[in-house]
Amino acid sequence: MTHPGHDSTLPPAHKTFYDRIAAFLPADRIFLGPFHTLALGDDASFYRLVPKIVVKATDEAEVAHILRAASGAKVSVTFRTAGTSLSGQALTDSVLVYLAGNFRGLRIHPGASHVSIEPGVIGAEANFRLAPYGRKIGPDPASINACMIGGIAANNSSGMCCGTAENSYKTVESMKLVFVDGTALDTADPVSRARFEKIHAGLLAELAAIRDEIAADAALTERIRRKFKIKNTTGYSLNAFVDFTEPFDILLHLVVGSEGTLAFISEVTYRTVVEHPHKASSLMLYPSIADACRAAALLKSLPVAAAELMDRASLRSVEDKPGMPSSLKGLDEDAAAVLVEVRAADKPGLLAQIEAALDRVSGLSPLFPLLFMDKKEDYEKLWNIRRGLFTSVGGARKPGSAVIIEDVVFPIDKLAEGTVEVQRLMRHHGFAEGIIFGHALEGNIHFVFCPDFGDPASVANYKHLIDDVTNMVVGRYDGSLKGEHGTGRNMAPFVEMEWGATAYAFMKRLKRAFDPENLLNPGVILTDDPQVHMKNLKPLPKVSPLIDPCIECGYCESICPSRNVTTTPRQRITLQRHMALAAAKGDKADFDLFHEDYQYYGNQTCAADGLCATVCPVSVDTGVFTKDYRRREATERGRRIGRWVADHYGLVTALSAKGLWLSNAVHRLLGTSAMTAMTHGLRKLSRGMVPYWTPYAPKAAPKARFHPTCHGTGRKVVYFPSCTTRSMGPSALDPDQRGLFEATMSILAKAGYDVVFPEGMRELCCGLTLESKGMHGEAGRKSRELEAALRRASNDGEIPILCDASPCLYTMRTHMEPGLKLHEPVEFITDYCLPYLDITPVAETVAVHVSCSSVKIGLTAKFTALAERCAREVVVPRDIHCCGFAGDRGFFYPELNASALAELRGKLPATTTSGYSNSRTCEIGLSYHGGVPYQSIVYLVDRASRAGGE
Template identity: 35%
Template sequence: MSNAQLSQYPLQNQLHNKSTISANANLSSGAKTDDDSIALDFDYLAFEREAKVFLGDRIFSDYARRFAYGIDASCYRYIPKLVVWVKNEEEIARLYDLSQKYNIPLTFRASGTSLSGQACSDSVLVVANEFWKNIKIKFDDNADSSKAPTSIVCDCGVIGSDANAALKPYNRKIGPDPATINNALIGGIFSNNSSGMCCGVKQNSYQTIKSIRVILGDLRKTSKSSKNYGDDRGEKIKHNGNAIVLDTSDEARQGESLASFISAYPHIVKSLLDLREEILADKELCEMIKRKFAIKNTTGYALNALVDFSDIKDILNHIFIGAEGTLGFISRVEYECVQDYAHKACALLFYENLSLASEAVKILARNDSIVSAAEIMDYACLMSASSLDGMPSEISKVKSGNCAILVQLEEDCLEALEKNIATITSALSPIESLFGVKFSFDSAEQESWWKIRKALLPLSASSRPSGSTVITEDICFEIDSFAKGIQNTQELFAKHGYEGIIFGHALSGNVHFIITPLLKDKAEITRFGRFMEDLAKMVASLGGSTKAEHGTGRMVAPFVELEWGEKAYKINQKIKQIFDSRNLINPDVIITNDKNIHLKNLKPAAQGVLEDYLDACMECGFCEKICPSKHLTLTPRQRIALRREIKRLKSLKNKTNSQRRQYEELKKSYKYLGVQTCATCSMCATLCPLEIDTAKIALKLSPKWSKKYGGVSALLASSLSHNISLMTNLARHLTSLSNSLQELLTPQKMQNLTRKFYATIGTPILPITMPKPNEKKIRGQQWASKFLEDKCDNVEYASLASSGVSSEKLNGRLNGEVVYFTSCLNRIFAPKSNASSELESNITKIFDRPMQEVFESLCKKANFYLHYPQNIQHLCCGKAYKNHKEQSQNLAKNAYLALREASQNGRVPIVCDHSACSLELLKKIKEFEAQESANSDYLAPLRFYDLPAFVSECLLPHLEIVPLSQATKQNPPKVALYAPCGTRNLSVKSQKWEESIFSIAKACGADIIHDSQVKCCGFAGNKGFITPELNESALKYFGTNFLKSSNQSPLSHSDYIFDEAKMGFSSSSTCEIGLAQKSGFEWRHIIYLADICAK
C-alpha cells in the first residue's frame, strides 16, 4: 500500500511507525538476551531514513514485523534490524549504495523455504517476492505459439509451480523440481541450485539455465585502476548508482549486455578466467571437481562452472547458480524447457530393511535412463504418514525397520512405458519385496503418494518433542557408497544419542534425515556440534556432499574446507572476493571465518508454551501463498511463530529488561497483525501437510479482546441475538440510508467520509459497491400456497389448502422438496439494480430480484417443493456473533432445532444460500448431532447442502437449460466466477461445494474466466467493513495475469483478465461486495445465472 492508503487505516499506520525496539535479540542458549541498543558501527537509523525516500512504507523497523519477517524454514532465528520489500531493480541498486555507504550488509530472500540458514539476517533483510511475478514463454523464431516453447523467462519471485502451470499446456516444465516447488520462488530455486525428486543432476538449474539477469554491487571497487571503466570499447555499461545490471540474454538492453560488461569490467572477466586456468593446471583438483559434481552437490560455489566452460557467458550464467545470494541479486532467470511426459506410472515398494532397499536402489540407478525417480522412506516416515488420506493399505502392515521406495517411470508413449515397467519389474525381482512390485497408472493415487513424499519434512517434524529444534540434513553419496552412507549415518545417530528419520532421493544417492534435539543448554549445543563435525568427516571420507541440494548456508559453512580441501576452498574464497570484496552481501553464508556459526542463533527451545494444535508447526512456509493477508501484515507461519515467541517470553520467570520490552511490544502488536487482519478463512490448513488451522488463533483471541474492551459490543450482542428480526430490519434501514447518502454524495465521497468516522469513533467503512436492502417479506406459507395453486386443479388445491400445506400429498407430482434456510445476510442485502445495459430486459429483471425469489423460481422450474423453516425471520447460524460464544452457540442451537423440525428429522434436504453461513451451520449441525449421539438420542443426520451444491446435484437434472447465448439472445460477455473460501474448506472437500459453482456455469454454456490464485478475498464477513485494507490487499492482484508470450516485451504486469467480463457470480453476498469494488462490475449468486438459462 502507498503511504496515502496507509494513512487511511490508523491502526496499521500507528504500528508501522513504531520502532521502540531496535535490538537484535539472539535468543538461543548462550546467546545475548539483554542487548537492547546494539553497540555497532552501523547507522541503521540513517539507512532507514534514506531508504524511506524511495521505499515508502515498504521498510519495516518495528520489532514485531522484524521478528516475523525474519522467520524462515531453517533451524536458525536471526532478527533483522530492518526488513525491506523491494519492488524493482532500481531499488536494489539504491540499497547497494546505502549498504556501501554505511557498511551495512544486505541479505536477499525469496520465499524463505530454505533450510540451511542462507536467507537469515541480523542486518537488512531484502525480500523479493510480491512484485516479481512476471513470466514469459519463448518460442523458436520460426514457430508459432501452438508449438512447444524453447525456454521460459521468470522473475525471481515466480513460484516454481506457477512456471510449470504456464508450461503445462505445452507438455513442458522447468527442470528443477524441489519438494517445495509449490512454494519456492525461482530466485531461491536458482540460488540454491535446488533439484528434487526427478531432475537429479541432469535437469537442475545448472543443466537447464539459458540466461540470467543479475544486479551486482560496485565492482569498480575491486580494481586498482578505473581508467578502463566505461571507455570507448563497445557499449558503455549501464549503472544504477554504483550497482551494475548484467543481462546475458539475447534481448539485453544497451548498457546491460554481456558485451557491455566485458568491456567495462575486463578485470572481472580476467579474474574468472585466471581461476579457470588455475584449476585446469591442477589435474587432481580438476578431477575432484568433476567427480564431486557428478553427484548432487551444493557445498560451496559452482566450481564446475570454471571447469565445464571456457566461454565467459557460460561461466557467468553458471557461477551464480547455488551462490545463495552471496554474489549478487538474481533478478530474472531464463530456463530451457524440459519434457513433461504425458504418461506416468508409480509403484510403492516395501522392503524388510534399508539394506535391502539400498540394493534395490542400485538396480534402479543402473536403469536411470528409464527411471525418473526413486524416493526412499524409512519406517518412521511411513508411520508419520500412515494416518493421512491416500495411503495404501500396505502401510498398516509394515513393522519396525521396514521401509519403502516410491518409484516413478514416465514416457510420452504408453506402450513404451509398459515396456519399461516390465524391464524394471524383472530387474528388481532378485530383491525380495514385502508386497510385490505393482505399478499404478491412476493419477489421483500417484498424486496422493507424491503429496505425502513432498510433505515428509513437516510431517516427520510434527512428531518431535515439544520445545525441540528441527534439524534437517541433506547429504549425498555415489550410488556404490549409498548403503554405507546410510549405515554410517545411523551409527552416528546411536553414537550421539539421536533418533533420526531417514528419507531422500535414492536414485541420486541423496539422503535426507531429521533429528530433533532439545538445544536448551550449552551441553546440548556442544553435543549437536560434535555430531555435525563427525557427520562432515564421515561424508567427506566417502567422497560425498555435506549439502546435496539444500545449500551450504550457515549449517555447513564451517565444513566447506573440510569437504573440499584447502586448494578448492581458496578458489571459493576468491570467487567471493571477485564479486563482493567488502563482504556486504549475505555474509557468513558459504564463506565464513566463524567455525561455530552453525551453532549460533538456533531457534530457542519453547517447551510446552504453545497450544498443541500449533506446536507441530516447523515454519516451513507451505501455507503462505494462499493467505489473504500475506501482502498486508503476516502469514500463518509468521502468526504462529510470533505467538510462540510471545508465549515463550511470557513463560520466562526472570525476564530481562529487553525481554520485558519485547514481550509487551509483541503482545500489543499482535492484536492487529495476528488477529484483526486474519481473515479466519482456514485456507492455510488446505496447504499445510498437518492441516494446522491458524484461524483458530484469531477465533480464540478475538472474543477475549471483545470481552475486555468491548462492553458496548457485548451488550449489543446480547440484546440483538435475542431479536434477529429486529437486527435484520435495522440493518436494512441502515443499508437503505447508506444507499441514499451514496446517491446524494457519490459512493466515493461517502466512503471517504466513513473512513474519517472510522478513524475517530470506529464506525464501519462504507464500500463503494454497497448492496441495496432486501425488501422481500419472506412468507413460507404464501409461497407454498402459490406453488400448490400452480400444480393442482382448483378442487384439489382447495382441499390441500384447507388441510394445510403437506408436501407428502403431492407425491407423484414432485421431483423433490427442500427446506430453504436463507441467511440473515441475504435477508438484509439484495443486488443493486445496475445490471449491464447490454443485456436483455428480461435478464435485467432476474438480476434485480432478491435471491429468495430467484431460488423459488428455480425450484418451481425443477418442480421442487420449497418451504422455509418456521420463524425464519428470527433465525441465524450464529456466525455474526463469533466473538460472543454464548450468543453464537444459542443461535446455532435454535437454528439446528428449527431445521430438524422443518426437515422432518432429516427426511427433507436443507440448503443455505451463503457459503460462509453454510459452513458454519454444517459444523454446528455435526457438533449437535455428535452430542445427541453421545447421549444415545440417535436421530437421522440432517442432509445439508450449500446452495450451489444443491442446485448442481439435485436441480440441474430436472431443469431444461439453454446456453447463455440463447438465453440472452446475443453473444454474451464472458462470465467471471469466484468460489469463496467457505466452499474450499477441508471439511467440505468431499461435498464438492467449490466444484458445484463451476459445474452450474458450465451447464449454462458460459465462457468462464476465473482467477485460480486468489483463494480468499479477505472480506471475511464484517472485516470488509471494519478492516477493509484486508480485502483490498487480498484482491490486490485479483484478475492479474503475469504470463507473457514471446512477442510481448518488456516484461510487465499483464492485462486484467476480467476486462471482457460484464457479470460475475459467486456464492457469498459479502464477498461479492469486495469483488465488485475490485472488478468494476456487479457480482451475484451463481443461482442467478442458473435461473437465466433455465426454461
C-alpha cells in the same frame, strides 16, 4: 505494514544507509523496529536473526540503488523471496531486501524452449504457465508450490525427478544480475557484457586465473568432476571452472547455488524440459533397506523419472493415514520401500518403460508382487505417502521442539551402507523418532528429527549428531554434506572439511572477487566461525495447541489475503511465539510493545478464512487460532454486546436492513460521487467506525415470507436463508434486482421441491458472525438453537437442508452433530436439482470466485462445473484466493479486501459481463475490485434453467 519512522537505535552505518534509501524509496516500503523486522525476517530454517532494516524492493533499478547505498555505508545485505529455505541462508541481522510480492515477470520464448522468470515467481506458477506447451522448468523441489525462482536458482534446488541433469545449473541459459556496487549485467546481451567487462575487468580476470589454476591441478579437476556427478550444494559451484572456459559462462554458473553471496538475480532464463503426459508409479516394498537401495541402483541406468527411498520408520509414520495401502501395516522392522515413477510421451512408450523397470529388478525378491499404476488418482495416492512423510514427523513432534531436515549424498553404491549408518547415529544421539527418505537415484537421503532447542541436553545431542554425520559422510564415503538444501549457515563450518584446503581457498578467492568487503549475505557458505551452525537457534515456545505444530515453513504465505498489507500466518505465529517468550521472561515492556502492534497487524486484519490450513504441511489453521485469540482478548463490554446480539438477533437483522435501506436512499439522493466523498469523510472523522462504502454496497433485502410451498412431487427440502440473505439485497448496479431468497425459491420451484422453513426463522443464526469476533459462547448457543430447529424441520435429518451462504453452511457442518444433510447452493443444485432442470447456457463470459468455505468443503471442481453448464465461457482467475472481505471486515478494514483483490480486474477478460460466487459479503468486494457485478451462483443457474429433466 506502515512505516514506523526513523529508529534512533540504529547503529551509525545503518542510519547512514537508511537516510540514503529513504531519499528514493517510499516510507511504507522501509521497515524498522522489532515488531516489523522480526515478522518479516523469519524463514523456514531453525535459526533466528532479526534484521535492523527490511526493505521491500520492486524492480532491478531499486535493488541497484539499495546495493550502492549499502556499499557506501558498509552494511551487509541479504535477499529473500519466499523464505522456504532450510539452512539459514535467507536470514540476517543487518539489512534484508524482501522480494516476495514483487518481481513477478515471466516471459515464455517462442516454442516455449526457454522461459525468462523474475525471482518473485513461484515455481509452480512457472510450470502452470508452461503446461499448455508440454514443458516445465527443470528444478522440481518439494516446496515448488511455495518457493520462488530466486531461491530455486540461488540454492540450485533440485527435487525428486530432476536429479543432476535438469537442475538450475544444467538448465540455466542466462541471467540478469546486480552486483554489490550496483552494476547490472545481462549475460545474454553483448552490449551489457562489454560494459561490464570495462567496469569489472578485475573480476573476470580473477575468474580466468582460478580457471587456469584449477585446470593445472589434475587431481583437483578430477575431484570436482567426481563430486558433481552426485548431487552437491556444499560450497560454491566449482564445476563452473571445469565445465566452462569463457569467464562470463563461469560467472553465470557460479551464481547458481551461491545463495545470494555473489550477486542479486533479477531474472533467470531457463531452458525448459519436456513434461511427459503419461506417467506410472509403483511402490516396491523390500525386506531390507539394502534391497531397496539395490533396486534403486539397478534402475539408475534406465530413464526412470524418480526412485524415492523410504525406511520402515517413514512408512510407519504414515501407515494409519487415510488412503494409505493396507500393505504398509505389519511390515518387519527392517522393511523399506522404493517409490518408482516412469514417464513417456505416449502409452506404448510408457508400457515399454514399465516392462524395462520390472525386468531390471526381477532378480530381487520384493515383499509383494510389483505393480505399476498409470491412472492419476491411483499413482497420486502412492505419492501422497512420500509427500506425507515430512508432515507426519512435523505434526507429531513434541510441542516446543524444532523439526530439522538434513540432506546428505552418498555414492549410490554406498547408499544402503550410509543410510543404515545414519539410522544408527540418530538412535545413538537420542533421535529415535527420526525418519529417512530420499532421492535414491542420486544417493541423496533426507533424515528428519526433532531436537528441543530449549533443552541444553537436546542441543548437545544435535551438535554431536551433526559432528558424527559430517565426519562419516566425508571421511568414510566422500559424499556431499548438502545435496539440494544449500549450505547456508548450517553446513558453512564444514565446507572446508568436505572440499579440502585447496578447493576451499579457491572458494574464498572467488567470493573476494565478487564481493571484496563481504557485504552480500556474510556468514553463509563461507565462515570463519566454526560454531556458527550452533548459534542463533530459533526458539519455539508453546503458545496454543492450535498453532504449536507450525514449523514456520512459509507454505501458507502465498495464499494469505493479508500477505501484502500486514502479516501472514507464519508471521503471526512468529510474533505470538515472541510474545509468549516475553511473557515467560516477565518482560512486560517487550510484551506490551508487540501486543499493541499485533492488534492491527496480526488480529484485526486476519481474514480468518482458514485457507492457510489447506496448504500447510501440518494443517495449522491460523484462522481458528485468530478466532480463539479474539475470544481471549474480548472485553467484558464486548461480551455484553455479544450476548445482547444473540438474544435479539431478529432485531439486529432488521436494523441492519433498515440501515442498508437508508444508505441506498441517501445514495439515490446524493449520487455516487457525493456519497463516496461523504462516507469516506465520515470514516476519517470517526477513525474507521463508519463502514467503508462503495457503489456496490447492498440495498436492503426485499421482504420475504417464509411460508412452506407444495408442488406435489414428493421432493422436499428444508431451506434456511442466511442472515445476510435476510438483510442484504442486491446493489443498485447488480443486473438481477431480486433478492437471493427469491432467486433460490425460483430454482426450487422449477425443480419441483416442496420447501419447508425452520420455525422461528427471524431469530436463527449459525453463529459465524459471533464466532468470528471471538464470542464463542454466544456463537455456540445460536448454533445449537439452529441445529434444534433444523432437526425438527427435517424430521431429524430425513429431509435435506439447503443454506444459501457457503460460509454459514461450512460453520454448520463444523459445529453441528452428525445426522443432518447440510448443503450449500452448488452442492444442492448439482446433486438434487439438475436432474429436474433443463439448462440452456447463457451466451456470455462469466467469472467465478469459489469462496474459502467452498474450497475447504472441496467444492472447487463442482462449482466450476456448474458454472460451465450454465454459461458459454467461464473464467476462474488464477491466484485469486480469499477475497479478504471476511464477513463484515471489508467494511471496516477495506485495505485487506483491496490488497487481496488487487490483481482481480486485470485477470478478467474484457468480455466478462458478470461474476458469480456464493457469499454475499464476498460479492460486494469482488464487484468493486473486479469492475463487474458479482452475485450468487444461484442467479446464474436460475437464468439458464427451466423446469424439465426427469
